[in-house]
Amino acid sequence: MALGLTPATDQRWGKGAQVCFSTASCSLGLLLVAATPKGLCSVALGDSQEKLVAALRQDFPAANIHSDDSHLQAWSASLLRHLAGQEPRLDLPLDIPATAFQWRVWQILRSINYGDTRSYSQVAEMMGQPQAVRAVARACATNPVALVVPCHRVVRSDGSLGGFRWGLERKQALLAQERQYL
CATH class of the missing domain: 1.10.10.10 (Winged helix-like DNA-binding domain superfamily/Winged helix DNA-binding domain)
Structure with a gap:
């Protein structure tokens, strides 16, 4: 079950769901950016690409997860500019379940x-x-x-x-x- 949600909510990213991700080096280690066709579903920080991707796969166990730097380039660049103080306000599309x-x-x-x-x-x-x-x-x-x-x-x-x-x-x-x- 993704992110501690109910099984019904988790089905949103069930078998066949598409999640693409990209990683980039940043001032805090590595930045993982993941998205569905509707928007960002995960932005994580860590030290190891393997651990970040493993956590993403754990959060979305039935989804089809694949690397796609080109699709996420604009959102990744925006997040990196944010970290550099060049883009203080982030207004990026989200696709995250929540109460x-x-x-x-x-x-x-x-x-x-x-x-x-x-x-x-x-x-x-x-x-x-x-x-x-x-x-x-x-x-x-x-x-x-x-x-x-x-x-x-x-x-x-x-x-x-x-x-x-x-x-x-x-x-x-x-x-x-x-x-x-x-």
């Missing part, structure tokens, strides 16, 4: 300005659900599209980093990079 709650969290995260942060509790309050701090953290943890949905911009109330699916070192580096380009 209504996750979408609300992710939309709020996309509204956080480049270089800014919010706490998990601030995001919950912005949603009008101040008691949903743990659910906000879970939505951040299940975000499949790093950078596009900038979950790295969410920190603990005391300012410490909290968690990050792609490693705390990368979260710290992303925040430092964004502040550098302001």
Whole structure:
């Protein structure tokens, strides 16, 4: 089952579904960009192409997954420009399943300005659900599209980093990079 979703939702990328991917070197190691014909379905950071592709295959076990640098060139270039501070706002098409709650969290995260942060509790309050701090953290943890949905911009109330699916070192580096380009 992809990304911890229900079996019914997972069928969306069942047998025969097409997912193409590309990897590129970036300031944070390797960047994997994957998409369906409708939009990005995965943006991941890592140190090994083999591990990134294996994780993609695990998230989409029944899909037909193949490398396609040319199809993803524009989106990859946009993400690399973003990392270099040249494109602070990303508005790329997404094809990711989510609950209504996750979408609300992710939309709020996309509204956080480049270089800014919010706490998990601030995001919950912005949603009008101040008691949903743990659910906000879970939505951040299940975000499949790093950078596009900038979950790295969410920190603990005391300012410490909290968690990050792609490693705390990368979260710290992303925040430092964004502040550098302001």
